[in-house]
Amino acid sequence: MSPAGGEYPRGCGRAEWTVRVEVVGRTTVGTDVTARSYARGMARYVPEPDSPSLFDAAGSDGSGFVDDPSRPLADRLRPRALDDVVGQDQLLADDAPLGRMVASGRLSSIILWGPPGCGKTTIARLLADRTGLVFEQVSATFSGVADLRKVFTAAARRREIGQGTLLFVDEIHRFNRAQQDSFLPYVEDGTVVLVGATTENPSFELNGALLSRCQVMVLRRLDEAALTELLARAESLTGRSLALTEDARTALLSMADGDGRYLLGMVEQVLAAQDAGGPEPLDVEGLRGVIASRAPLYDKSHEEHYNLISALHKSMRGSDPDAALYWLARMLGGGEDPLYVARRLVRFASEDVGMADPAALQVTLAAWDAYERLGSPEGELAIAQAVVYLATAPKSIAVYRGYGRAVRLARQTGSLVPPAHILNAPTRLMKELGYGEGYEYDPDTADGFSGADYLPDGVERQALYEPTANGHERRIRERLEYWEALRASKRGEGFGEGGDGRLGEGVASGLSQAGTET
Numbered sequence: 001m002s003p004a005g006g007e008y009p010r011g012c013g014r015a016e017w018t019v020r021v022e023v024v025g026r027t028t029v030g031t032d033v034t035a036r037s038y039a040r041g042m043a044r045y046v047p048e049p050d051s052p053s054l055f056d057a058a059g060s061d062g063s064g065f066v067d068d069p070s071r072p073l074a075d076r077l078r079p080r081a082l083d084d085v086v087g088q089d090q091l092l093a094d095d096a097p098l099g100r101m102v103a104s105g106r107l108s109s110i111i112l113w114g115p116p117g118c119g120k121t122t123i124a125r126l127l128a129d130r131t132g133l134v135f136e137q138v139s140a141t142f143s144g145v146a147d148l149r150k151v152f153t154a155a156a157r158r159r160e161i162g163q164g165t166l167l168f169v170d171e172i173h174r175f176n177r178a179q180q181d182s183f184l185p186y187v188e189d190g191t192v193v194l195v196g197a198t199t200e201n202p203s204f205e206l207n208g209a210l211l212s213r214c215q216v217m218v219l220r221r222l223d224e225a226a227l228t229e230l231l232a233r234a235e236s237l238t239g240r241s242l243a244l245t246e247d248a249r250t251a252l253l254s255m256a257d258g259d260g261r262y263l264l265g266m267v268e269q270v271l272a273a274q275d276a277g278g279p280e281p282l283d284v285e286g287l288r289g290v291i292a293s294r295a296p297l298y299d300k301s302h303e304e305h306y307n308l309i310s311a312l313h314k315s316m317r318g319s320d321p322d323a324a325l326y327w328l329a330r331m332l333g334g335g336e337d338p339l340y341v342a343r344r345l346v347r348f349a350s351e352d353v354g355m356a357d358p359a360a361l362q363v364t365l366a367a368w369d370a371y372e373r374l375g376s377p378e379g380e381l382a383i384a385q386a387v388v389y390l391a392t393a394p395k396s397i398a399v400y401r402g403y404g405r406a407v408r409l410a411r412q413t414g415s416l417v418p419p420a421h422i423l424n425a426p427t428r429l430m431k432e433l434g435y436g437e438g439y440e441y442d443p444d445t446a447d448g449f450s451g452a453d454y455l456p457d458g459v460e461r462q463a464l465y466e467p468t469a470n471g472h473e474r475r476i477r478e479r480l481e482y483w484e485a486l487r488a489s490k491r492g493e494g495f496g497e498g499g500d501g502r503l504g505e506g507v508a509s510g511l512s513q514a515g516t517e518t
Contacts, residue, residue: 074264077233082126085119086260087226091217098127098217107131109187109194111172111202111211114219117259120197123219124168133166133193134158140174145182152182155192165192172196173205180210187213221258228253230260234267242270243280248287255291266291305336309344312387317352321391328387338376338383342368345386356396356471363389394471402465409464416456451487 069076079085082092082102091098101107107127112120128135136151155165169175186192187210194214198205202216222230231253235241244252252270256263273290274280282290308331315323332338346368349360367386371379425435440450455461467473467480 072265073234073238073268074261077230077237077264078122079119079126082123082130085123085126086229087222088119088123088219091219092123097215098123102127102130105131107133107166107193109192109214111196111198111206111214111216112219113198113200113202113216115199115221115258117256117261117263118219118221119260120219121168121170124166124195124197127195128166128168131164131166133164135166135168136192137168137170140169140171140179145179148179148182152186152191155186159191164190167192167194169194169196171198173198173200173202177207180207184209184213222256222260222263223258224253227256227258227260227263230263231267234264238271240271240274242267243274243282244270244287245281245283248282248284251284251287252291255287304334308334308336309341312341313344313348313352316348316387316391317395319391319395321388324387324391325384328384332376332380332383338371338380339368341383342371342386345383345390348390351400352395352397353390353393354396354399354473355467355476356394356398356473358472360390360393394473396468396470396473398465398467398473405464409459409462413456413459416459419453419455419457421452422454447486449483449486451483451490 082098085092090096093099094103098110112123114120124137125135127133134155136155138147138151151165151167155167158165172180183192183194187194196206196214202211231242231249242249242252252266253263255266269291270282270287273282279286308327312324312327312331315327328341331341342364345364346361349364353360364386367382370382373379374382420434421436421438423430423435425431430436440452442448442450453461467477469477
Protein backbone atom coordinates (compact mmCIF):
# COMPACT_ATOMS: atom_id res chain seq x y z
CA MET A 1 0.00 0.00 0.00
CA SER A 2 1.08 3.61 -0.51
CA PRO A 3 1.78 5.79 2.57
CA ALA A 4 -1.63 7.44 2.08
CA GLY A 5 -3.46 4.15 2.04
CA GLY A 6 -4.02 3.94 -1.71
CA GLU A 7 -2.79 0.97 -3.72
CA TYR A 8 -0.01 1.40 -6.23
CA PRO A 9 -0.79 0.28 -9.76
CA ARG A 10 -0.26 -3.40 -10.54
CA GLY A 11 3.40 -4.29 -10.92
CA CYS A 12 4.79 -1.03 -9.50
CA GLY A 13 6.93 -0.76 -6.42
CA ARG A 14 7.14 2.48 -4.45
CA ALA A 15 10.33 3.48 -6.19
CA GLU A 16 8.82 2.98 -9.63
CA TRP A 17 5.82 5.32 -9.38
CA THR A 18 5.60 9.01 -8.56
CA VAL A 19 2.10 10.14 -7.74
CA ARG A 20 -0.02 12.64 -5.89
CA VAL A 21 -2.67 10.97 -3.72
CA GLU A 22 -5.67 12.94 -2.45
CA VAL A 23 -7.12 11.90 0.91
CA VAL A 24 -10.05 13.25 2.93
CA GLY A 25 -9.40 15.85 5.57
CA ARG A 26 -5.64 15.55 6.00
CA THR A 27 -2.37 16.14 4.22
CA THR A 28 0.03 13.23 3.96
CA VAL A 29 3.66 14.26 3.76
CA GLY A 30 6.12 12.00 2.00
CA THR A 31 8.82 11.99 -0.65
CA ASP A 32 6.56 10.32 -3.20
CA VAL A 33 3.17 11.75 -2.27
CA THR A 34 1.51 15.16 -2.34
CA ALA A 35 -1.96 15.00 -0.79
CA ARG A 36 -5.03 17.19 -0.67
CA SER A 37 -8.46 16.48 0.74
CA TYR A 38 -10.74 14.27 -1.27
CA ALA A 39 -14.44 13.78 -0.66
CA ARG A 40 -14.54 10.01 -0.17
CA GLY A 41 -11.03 9.20 0.93
CA MET A 42 -10.42 7.33 -2.32
CA ALA A 43 -6.99 7.68 -3.91
CA ARG A 44 -6.64 9.29 -7.32
CA TYR A 45 -3.31 8.80 -9.06
CA VAL A 46 -1.95 11.85 -10.83
CA PRO A 47 1.33 11.27 -12.72
CA GLU A 48 4.08 13.82 -12.33
CA PRO A 49 5.32 15.22 -15.66
CA ASP A 50 8.33 12.93 -15.93
CA SER A 51 6.72 9.78 -14.54
CA PRO A 52 5.34 6.90 -16.63
CA SER A 53 1.63 6.88 -17.41
CA LEU A 54 -0.84 4.40 -15.99
CA PHE A 55 -0.65 2.55 -19.30
CA ASP A 56 3.13 2.26 -19.09
CA ALA A 57 3.06 1.19 -15.46
CA ALA A 58 0.65 -1.65 -16.07
CA GLY A 59 3.21 -3.62 -18.02
CA SER A 60 3.57 -4.26 -21.75
CA ASP A 61 4.84 -6.91 -24.10
CA GLY A 62 6.77 -4.33 -26.10
CA SER A 63 4.24 -4.11 -28.91
CA GLY A 64 2.54 -1.15 -27.32
CA PHE A 65 -0.26 -3.16 -25.73
CA VAL A 66 -0.62 -4.57 -22.25
CA ASP A 67 -0.13 -8.35 -22.07
CA ASP A 68 -1.82 -9.89 -19.04
CA PRO A 69 -3.56 -13.13 -20.07
CA SER A 70 -5.89 -12.98 -17.07
CA ARG A 71 -7.59 -9.85 -18.39
CA PRO A 72 -10.12 -9.66 -21.24
CA LEU A 73 -8.53 -9.29 -24.65
CA ALA A 74 -10.34 -5.99 -25.27
CA ASP A 75 -8.72 -4.56 -22.14
CA ARG A 76 -5.29 -5.96 -23.00
CA LEU A 77 -5.49 -4.37 -26.44
CA ARG A 78 -6.72 -0.99 -25.19
CA PRO A 79 -4.58 1.61 -27.01
CA ARG A 80 -1.92 3.43 -25.01
CA ALA A 81 -1.68 6.35 -27.41
CA LEU A 82 -4.14 8.25 -29.56
CA ASP A 83 -2.19 7.16 -32.63
CA ASP A 84 -3.11 3.55 -31.79
CA VAL A 85 -6.87 4.19 -31.94
CA VAL A 86 -8.31 2.75 -35.15
CA GLY A 87 -11.18 3.93 -37.28
CA GLN A 88 -11.53 7.49 -35.92
CA ASP A 89 -9.07 9.49 -38.00
CA GLN A 90 -11.78 12.06 -38.73
CA LEU A 91 -11.40 13.14 -35.09
CA LEU A 92 -7.87 12.16 -34.10
CA ALA A 93 -5.71 13.07 -37.10
CA ASP A 94 -3.37 16.03 -36.61
CA ASP A 95 -5.67 18.32 -38.60
CA ALA A 96 -8.88 16.91 -37.05
CA PRO A 97 -10.79 18.49 -34.13
CA LEU A 98 -9.41 16.37 -31.27
CA GLY A 99 -5.97 16.24 -32.84
CA ARG A 100 -5.81 20.03 -32.86
CA MET A 101 -7.06 20.24 -29.27
CA VAL A 102 -4.36 17.87 -28.04
CA ALA A 103 -1.65 19.69 -30.00
CA SER A 104 -2.68 23.02 -28.48
CA GLY A 105 -2.86 21.59 -24.98
CA ARG A 106 -6.33 23.11 -24.52
CA LEU A 107 -9.07 20.52 -24.22
CA SER A 108 -12.69 21.70 -24.42
CA SER A 109 -15.68 19.88 -23.00
CA ILE A 110 -17.00 17.42 -25.57
CA ILE A 111 -19.69 14.82 -26.16
CA LEU A 112 -18.52 11.62 -27.84
CA TRP A 113 -21.46 10.22 -29.80
CA GLY A 114 -21.07 6.85 -31.43
CA PRO A 115 -22.15 3.20 -31.49
CA PRO A 116 -20.94 0.62 -28.95
CA GLY A 117 -17.34 -0.55 -29.23
CA CYS A 118 -16.02 2.35 -31.30
CA GLY A 119 -13.55 3.68 -28.71
CA LYS A 120 -15.35 6.36 -26.68
CA THR A 121 -13.99 5.34 -23.27
CA THR A 122 -10.49 4.72 -24.59
CA ILE A 123 -10.34 8.12 -26.27
CA ALA A 124 -11.46 9.84 -23.06
CA ARG A 125 -8.72 8.10 -21.03
CA LEU A 126 -6.07 8.95 -23.60
CA LEU A 127 -7.14 12.59 -23.74
CA ALA A 128 -6.65 12.85 -19.98
CA ASP A 129 -3.28 11.12 -20.25
CA ARG A 130 -2.06 13.38 -23.07
CA THR A 131 -3.19 16.63 -21.44
CA GLY A 132 -2.08 15.82 -17.87
CA LEU A 133 -5.58 15.90 -16.38
CA VAL A 134 -6.81 13.73 -13.53
CA PHE A 135 -9.20 11.17 -15.01
CA GLU A 136 -12.48 10.83 -13.10
CA GLN A 137 -15.12 8.42 -14.39
CA VAL A 138 -18.77 8.10 -13.43
CA SER A 139 -21.57 6.13 -14.99
CA ALA A 140 -24.95 7.75 -15.41
CA THR A 141 -26.48 4.34 -14.74
CA PHE A 142 -25.19 4.13 -11.16
CA SER A 143 -24.52 7.74 -10.11
CA GLY A 144 -26.72 10.58 -8.90
CA VAL A 145 -26.39 14.27 -8.07
CA ALA A 146 -24.81 13.49 -4.69
CA ASP A 147 -22.03 11.49 -6.38
CA LEU A 148 -21.46 14.26 -8.89
CA ARG A 149 -21.27 16.85 -6.12
CA LYS A 150 -18.41 14.92 -4.49
CA VAL A 151 -16.57 14.76 -7.80
CA PHE A 152 -17.03 18.50 -8.34
CA THR A 153 -15.77 19.24 -4.82
CA ALA A 154 -12.62 17.19 -5.37
CA ALA A 155 -12.07 18.81 -8.77
CA ALA A 156 -12.38 22.29 -7.24
CA ARG A 157 -9.74 21.42 -4.63
CA ARG A 158 -7.41 20.11 -7.30
CA ARG A 159 -7.89 23.29 -9.22
CA GLU A 160 -6.58 25.26 -6.23
CA ILE A 161 -3.20 23.58 -6.68
CA GLY A 162 -3.23 23.94 -10.45
CA GLN A 163 -4.36 20.43 -11.34
CA GLY A 164 -7.17 20.01 -13.85
CA THR A 165 -9.78 17.25 -13.97
CA LEU A 166 -11.28 15.41 -16.91
CA LEU A 167 -14.66 14.06 -15.89
CA PHE A 168 -15.77 11.19 -18.11
CA VAL A 169 -19.49 10.43 -17.90
CA ASP A 170 -20.44 7.15 -19.51
CA GLU A 171 -23.98 6.95 -20.91
CA ILE A 172 -24.54 10.62 -20.13
CA HIS A 173 -27.91 10.47 -21.89
CA ARG A 174 -29.27 8.49 -18.93
CA PHE A 175 -29.00 11.52 -16.64
CA ASN A 176 -32.27 13.44 -16.37
CA ARG A 177 -32.54 17.17 -17.06
CA ALA A 178 -31.88 18.20 -13.46
CA GLN A 179 -28.80 16.00 -13.26
CA GLN A 180 -27.53 17.39 -16.55
CA ASP A 181 -28.04 20.93 -15.26
CA SER A 182 -25.72 20.18 -12.32
CA PHE A 183 -22.77 20.09 -14.74
CA LEU A 184 -23.32 23.60 -16.06
CA PRO A 185 -21.50 25.83 -13.53
CA TYR A 186 -18.49 23.50 -13.31
CA VAL A 187 -18.15 23.20 -17.06
CA GLU A 188 -18.70 26.94 -17.42
CA ASP A 189 -15.91 27.94 -15.01
CA GLY A 190 -13.50 25.18 -16.07
CA THR A 191 -13.56 23.21 -12.82
CA VAL A 192 -13.91 20.10 -14.95
CA VAL A 193 -13.42 19.29 -18.59
CA LEU A 194 -16.49 17.22 -19.33
CA VAL A 195 -16.25 14.30 -21.73
CA GLY A 196 -19.64 12.64 -22.09
CA ALA A 197 -20.19 9.39 -23.97
CA THR A 198 -23.49 8.43 -25.53
CA THR A 199 -24.91 6.05 -28.10
CA GLU A 200 -28.02 8.25 -28.47
CA ASN A 201 -28.53 11.39 -30.52
CA PRO A 202 -27.42 14.24 -28.21
CA SER A 203 -29.89 16.66 -29.77
CA PHE A 204 -32.71 14.45 -28.47
CA GLU A 205 -31.25 13.30 -25.15
CA LEU A 206 -29.19 16.23 -23.80
CA ASN A 207 -30.56 19.62 -22.83
CA GLY A 208 -29.70 22.66 -24.89
CA ALA A 209 -27.78 24.45 -22.14
CA LEU A 210 -25.34 21.57 -21.79
CA LEU A 211 -25.00 21.09 -25.54
CA SER A 212 -24.16 24.78 -25.98
CA ARG A 213 -21.15 24.31 -23.69
CA CYS A 214 -19.84 21.16 -25.37
CA GLN A 215 -18.68 20.21 -28.82
CA VAL A 216 -20.30 17.07 -30.21
CA MET A 217 -17.80 14.65 -31.76
CA VAL A 218 -19.32 11.91 -33.91
CA LEU A 219 -17.50 8.58 -33.82
CA ARG A 220 -18.01 6.10 -36.63
CA ARG A 221 -18.71 2.41 -36.40
CA LEU A 222 -15.48 0.59 -37.20
CA ASP A 223 -15.17 -0.26 -40.88
CA GLU A 224 -13.67 -3.46 -42.27
CA ALA A 225 -10.15 -2.00 -42.43
CA ALA A 226 -10.26 -0.97 -38.76
CA LEU A 227 -11.65 -4.34 -37.67
CA THR A 228 -8.99 -6.13 -39.72
CA GLU A 229 -6.31 -4.11 -37.95
CA LEU A 230 -7.78 -5.02 -34.55
CA LEU A 231 -7.84 -8.69 -35.52
CA ALA A 232 -4.19 -8.55 -36.57
CA ARG A 233 -3.26 -6.90 -33.26
CA ALA A 234 -5.12 -9.60 -31.34
CA GLU A 235 -3.27 -12.37 -33.16
CA SER A 236 0.05 -10.58 -32.59
CA LEU A 237 -0.55 -10.03 -28.87
CA THR A 238 -1.68 -13.60 -28.21
CA GLY A 239 0.93 -15.08 -30.52
CA ARG A 240 -1.75 -17.22 -32.14
CA SER A 241 -3.52 -17.20 -35.49
CA LEU A 242 -7.22 -17.89 -35.72
CA ALA A 243 -7.82 -21.21 -37.47
CA LEU A 244 -10.47 -19.88 -39.86
CA THR A 245 -11.06 -20.26 -43.55
CA GLU A 246 -10.90 -17.05 -45.58
CA ASP A 247 -14.69 -16.95 -45.80
CA ALA A 248 -15.03 -17.54 -42.07
CA ARG A 249 -12.58 -14.72 -41.33
CA THR A 250 -14.67 -12.39 -43.50
CA ALA A 251 -17.82 -13.60 -41.73
CA LEU A 252 -16.21 -12.91 -38.34
CA LEU A 253 -15.60 -9.28 -39.30
CA SER A 254 -19.16 -8.99 -40.57
CA MET A 255 -20.57 -10.45 -37.35
CA ALA A 256 -18.76 -7.76 -35.36
CA ASP A 257 -21.06 -5.18 -36.99
CA GLY A 258 -18.59 -2.34 -36.47
CA ASP A 259 -18.06 -3.09 -32.76
CA GLY A 260 -14.37 -3.57 -31.90
CA ARG A 261 -15.04 -4.80 -28.38
CA TYR A 262 -17.46 -7.43 -29.66
CA LEU A 263 -14.94 -8.55 -32.29
CA LEU A 264 -12.28 -9.16 -29.63
CA GLY A 265 -14.80 -11.07 -27.53
CA MET A 266 -15.48 -13.34 -30.51
CA VAL A 267 -11.73 -13.82 -31.01
CA GLU A 268 -11.52 -15.14 -27.44
CA GLN A 269 -14.37 -17.56 -28.14
CA VAL A 270 -12.66 -18.88 -31.28
CA LEU A 271 -9.37 -19.33 -29.42
CA ALA A 272 -11.19 -21.15 -26.62
CA ALA A 273 -12.76 -23.47 -29.20
CA GLN A 274 -9.31 -24.17 -30.63
CA ASP A 275 -8.01 -24.96 -27.14
CA ALA A 276 -10.89 -27.39 -26.68
CA GLY A 277 -9.73 -29.35 -29.71
CA GLY A 278 -12.44 -28.41 -32.15
CA PRO A 279 -12.08 -28.93 -35.91
CA GLU A 280 -9.59 -26.69 -37.70
CA PRO A 281 -9.88 -24.59 -39.66
CA LEU A 282 -13.43 -23.47 -38.94
CA ASP A 283 -15.60 -22.68 -41.95
CA VAL A 284 -18.51 -20.23 -41.84
CA GLU A 285 -20.95 -22.85 -40.56
CA GLY A 286 -18.50 -23.99 -37.91
CA LEU A 287 -17.91 -20.39 -36.84
CA ARG A 288 -21.63 -19.83 -36.37
CA GLY A 289 -21.70 -22.94 -34.21
CA VAL A 290 -19.02 -21.48 -31.94
CA ILE A 291 -20.41 -17.94 -31.73
CA ALA A 292 -24.04 -17.16 -30.98
CA SER A 293 -25.59 -14.77 -33.48
CA ARG A 294 -25.76 -11.21 -32.32
CA ALA A 295 -28.91 -9.10 -32.37
CA PRO A 296 -28.50 -6.23 -34.84
CA LEU A 297 -27.93 -2.72 -33.54
CA TYR A 298 -31.46 -1.38 -33.39
CA ASP A 299 -33.46 0.57 -30.85
CA LYS A 300 -37.16 0.65 -31.52
CA SER A 301 -37.68 3.95 -29.68
CA HIS A 302 -34.57 5.97 -30.41
CA GLU A 303 -32.14 7.08 -33.11
CA GLU A 304 -31.78 3.88 -35.13
CA HIS A 305 -35.55 3.46 -35.29
CA TYR A 306 -35.98 6.83 -36.99
CA ASN A 307 -32.91 6.40 -39.17
CA LEU A 308 -34.13 3.14 -40.67
CA ILE A 309 -37.75 4.15 -41.22
CA SER A 310 -36.43 7.27 -42.95
CA ALA A 311 -34.19 5.10 -45.14
CA LEU A 312 -37.12 2.82 -46.03
CA HIS A 313 -39.40 5.75 -46.80
CA LYS A 314 -36.88 7.55 -49.00
CA SER A 315 -35.92 4.36 -50.84
CA MET A 316 -39.56 3.79 -51.79
CA ARG A 317 -39.97 7.44 -52.72
CA GLY A 318 -36.85 7.15 -54.89
CA SER A 319 -38.35 4.10 -56.69
CA ASP A 320 -35.58 1.75 -55.51
CA PRO A 321 -37.25 -1.56 -54.55
CA ASP A 322 -33.91 -3.25 -53.79
CA ALA A 323 -32.87 -0.66 -51.20
CA ALA A 324 -36.40 -0.58 -49.80
CA LEU A 325 -36.40 -4.35 -49.24
CA TYR A 326 -32.97 -4.12 -47.58
CA TRP A 327 -34.12 -1.50 -45.07
CA LEU A 328 -37.31 -3.43 -44.41
CA ALA A 329 -35.23 -6.52 -43.63
CA ARG A 330 -32.99 -4.46 -41.34
CA MET A 331 -35.97 -3.14 -39.42
CA LEU A 332 -37.79 -6.44 -39.03
CA GLY A 333 -34.54 -8.27 -38.27
CA GLY A 334 -33.85 -5.75 -35.51
CA GLY A 335 -37.17 -6.44 -33.84
CA GLU A 336 -39.32 -3.63 -35.21
CA ASP A 337 -43.08 -4.17 -34.90
CA PRO A 338 -44.30 -5.15 -38.40
CA LEU A 339 -47.59 -3.37 -37.72
CA TYR A 340 -45.69 -0.11 -37.27
CA VAL A 341 -44.20 -0.63 -40.73
CA ALA A 342 -47.65 -1.49 -42.12
CA ARG A 343 -49.07 1.78 -40.80
CA ARG A 344 -46.25 3.74 -42.38
CA LEU A 345 -46.88 2.03 -45.72
CA VAL A 346 -50.54 3.08 -45.65
CA ARG A 347 -49.47 6.65 -45.02
CA PHE A 348 -46.94 6.45 -47.85
CA ALA A 349 -49.61 5.17 -50.24
CA SER A 350 -51.71 8.29 -49.64
CA GLU A 351 -48.93 10.82 -49.24
CA ASP A 352 -46.32 9.84 -51.83
CA VAL A 353 -48.23 7.75 -54.38
CA GLY A 354 -51.68 9.25 -54.09
CA MET A 355 -53.85 9.37 -57.20
CA ALA A 356 -50.95 8.42 -59.46
CA ASP A 357 -51.90 4.86 -58.46
CA PRO A 358 -55.05 4.74 -56.32
CA ALA A 359 -54.66 0.96 -55.95
CA ALA A 360 -51.60 1.52 -53.73
CA LEU A 361 -53.83 2.31 -50.78
CA GLN A 362 -55.76 -0.92 -51.29
CA VAL A 363 -52.53 -2.92 -51.54
CA THR A 364 -51.13 -1.52 -48.28
CA LEU A 365 -54.38 -2.08 -46.40
CA ALA A 366 -54.49 -5.64 -47.72
CA ALA A 367 -50.88 -6.19 -46.57
CA TRP A 368 -51.77 -4.89 -43.11
CA ASP A 369 -54.77 -7.22 -42.95
CA ALA A 370 -52.71 -10.18 -44.22
CA TYR A 371 -50.07 -9.67 -41.54
CA GLU A 372 -52.70 -9.48 -38.79
CA ARG A 373 -54.16 -12.76 -40.05
CA LEU A 374 -50.85 -14.62 -40.56
CA GLY A 375 -48.40 -13.06 -38.12
CA SER A 376 -44.62 -13.53 -38.42
CA PRO A 377 -42.81 -14.73 -40.37
CA GLU A 378 -45.39 -15.57 -43.07
CA GLY A 379 -47.17 -12.23 -42.87
CA GLU A 380 -43.94 -10.31 -43.34
CA LEU A 381 -43.96 -11.36 -47.00
CA ALA A 382 -47.20 -9.41 -47.51
CA ILE A 383 -45.51 -6.33 -46.09
CA ALA A 384 -42.53 -6.90 -48.39
CA GLN A 385 -44.93 -7.18 -51.34
CA ALA A 386 -46.49 -3.85 -50.42
CA VAL A 387 -43.03 -2.26 -50.13
CA VAL A 388 -42.13 -3.41 -53.65
CA TYR A 389 -45.49 -2.19 -54.99
CA LEU A 390 -44.99 1.27 -53.49
CA ALA A 391 -41.37 1.51 -54.64
CA THR A 392 -42.35 0.67 -58.23
CA ALA A 393 -45.56 2.74 -58.34
CA PRO A 394 -45.73 6.17 -60.02
CA LYS A 395 -45.41 8.95 -57.45
CA SER A 396 -47.49 12.06 -56.85
CA ILE A 397 -47.96 14.34 -53.87
CA ALA A 398 -50.70 16.35 -55.59
CA VAL A 399 -53.34 15.17 -53.10
CA TYR A 400 -51.02 15.97 -50.17
CA ARG A 401 -50.37 19.48 -51.50
CA GLY A 402 -53.98 20.02 -52.50
CA TYR A 403 -55.21 19.15 -49.03
CA GLY A 404 -52.62 21.49 -47.53
CA ARG A 405 -53.89 24.35 -49.72
CA ALA A 406 -57.47 23.51 -48.73
CA VAL A 407 -56.60 23.63 -45.02
CA ARG A 408 -55.00 27.07 -45.43
CA LEU A 409 -57.97 28.36 -47.46
CA ALA A 410 -60.45 27.07 -44.87
CA ARG A 411 -58.55 28.86 -42.10
CA GLN A 412 -58.48 32.09 -44.09
CA THR A 413 -62.19 32.11 -44.99
CA GLY A 414 -63.60 31.21 -41.58
CA SER A 415 -67.12 29.81 -41.16
CA LEU A 416 -68.67 30.65 -44.52
CA VAL A 417 -71.84 28.71 -45.28
CA PRO A 418 -72.25 26.62 -48.45
CA PRO A 419 -74.00 28.31 -51.38
CA ALA A 420 -77.79 28.08 -51.11
CA HIS A 421 -78.28 26.07 -54.27
CA ILE A 422 -76.51 23.01 -52.84
CA LEU A 423 -78.38 23.06 -49.50
CA ASN A 424 -81.23 20.67 -48.88
CA ALA A 425 -84.67 22.18 -48.25
CA PRO A 426 -86.70 19.67 -46.20
CA THR A 427 -89.06 22.37 -44.82
CA ARG A 428 -91.26 25.05 -46.38
CA LEU A 429 -89.34 27.79 -44.60
CA MET A 430 -86.05 26.62 -46.03
CA LYS A 431 -87.55 26.53 -49.51
CA GLU A 432 -88.84 30.07 -49.03
CA LEU A 433 -85.35 31.12 -48.01
CA GLY A 434 -84.00 29.80 -51.31
CA TYR A 435 -82.38 26.60 -50.11
CA GLY A 436 -81.77 24.30 -53.08
CA GLU A 437 -83.00 26.88 -55.60
CA GLY A 438 -81.27 26.55 -58.99
CA TYR A 439 -79.59 23.23 -58.20
CA GLU A 440 -78.93 21.07 -61.26
CA TYR A 441 -78.71 17.31 -60.91
CA ASP A 442 -75.50 16.64 -62.86
CA PRO A 443 -76.36 13.11 -64.11
CA ASP A 444 -79.45 14.55 -65.81
CA THR A 445 -77.50 17.14 -67.83
CA ALA A 446 -76.43 16.50 -71.43
CA ASP A 447 -72.75 16.14 -70.53
CA GLY A 448 -73.28 14.76 -67.02
CA PHE A 449 -71.75 18.01 -65.78
CA SER A 450 -73.62 21.16 -64.74
CA GLY A 451 -70.61 23.44 -64.27
CA ALA A 452 -72.03 24.88 -61.04
CA ASP A 453 -69.86 26.42 -58.30
CA TYR A 454 -69.67 24.60 -54.99
CA LEU A 455 -67.32 26.85 -53.01
CA PRO A 456 -68.87 29.41 -50.62
CA ASP A 457 -70.13 32.63 -52.15
CA GLY A 458 -67.33 35.17 -52.24
CA VAL A 459 -64.52 32.61 -52.41
CA GLU A 460 -62.77 32.90 -55.72
CA ARG A 461 -62.50 29.70 -57.68
CA GLN A 462 -58.94 28.31 -57.53
CA ALA A 463 -57.11 25.08 -58.25
CA LEU A 464 -56.33 23.29 -55.02
CA TYR A 465 -55.75 19.84 -56.49
CA GLU A 466 -53.34 20.03 -59.41
CA PRO A 467 -52.74 16.52 -60.78
CA THR A 468 -49.39 15.62 -62.25
CA ALA A 469 -48.74 13.79 -65.52
CA ASN A 470 -47.66 10.68 -63.59
CA GLY A 471 -49.56 7.42 -63.79
CA HIS A 472 -53.32 7.60 -63.39
CA GLU A 473 -53.17 11.35 -62.72
CA ARG A 474 -52.44 12.01 -66.40
CA ARG A 475 -56.00 10.83 -67.21
CA ILE A 476 -57.40 12.76 -64.25
CA ARG A 477 -55.74 15.95 -65.47
CA GLU A 478 -57.22 15.51 -68.95
CA ARG A 479 -60.66 14.97 -67.42
CA LEU A 480 -60.39 18.09 -65.24
CA GLU A 481 -59.29 20.14 -68.24
CA TYR A 482 -62.34 18.84 -70.14
CA TRP A 483 -64.70 19.81 -67.31
CA GLU A 484 -63.09 23.23 -66.95
CA ALA A 485 -63.66 23.86 -70.67
CA LEU A 486 -67.29 22.76 -70.29
CA ARG A 487 -67.72 25.06 -67.31
CA ALA A 488 -66.35 27.99 -69.28
CA SER A 489 -68.56 27.20 -72.28
CA LYS A 490 -71.70 27.01 -70.14
CA ARG A 491 -70.88 30.47 -68.79
CA GLY A 492 -70.30 31.91 -72.25
CA GLU A 493 -66.62 32.69 -71.69
CA GLY A 494 -65.63 32.40 -75.34
CA PHE A 495 -64.76 28.74 -75.63
CA GLY A 496 -67.33 28.21 -78.40
CA GLU A 497 -66.38 28.79 -82.01
CA GLY A 498 -68.92 31.65 -82.24
CA GLY A 499 -68.24 33.07 -78.82
CA ASP A 500 -71.80 32.25 -77.72
CA GLY A 501 -70.86 29.72 -75.07
CA ARG A 502 -71.51 26.68 -77.24
CA LEU A 503 -68.70 24.27 -78.08
CA GLY A 504 -67.75 23.93 -81.72
CA GLU A 505 -68.02 20.41 -83.11
CA GLY A 506 -64.23 19.85 -83.21
CA VAL A 507 -63.65 21.09 -79.67
CA ALA A 508 -66.64 19.20 -78.34
CA SER A 509 -65.51 15.98 -80.00
CA GLY A 510 -61.97 16.20 -78.59
CA LEU A 511 -63.09 17.14 -75.09
CA SER A 512 -65.78 14.48 -75.08
CA GLN A 513 -63.17 11.84 -75.87
CA ALA A 514 -60.93 13.08 -73.04
CA GLY A 515 -63.85 13.12 -70.67
CA THR A 516 -65.00 9.61 -71.40
CA GLU A 517 -61.58 7.89 -71.33
CA THR A 518 -61.29 6.89 -67.71
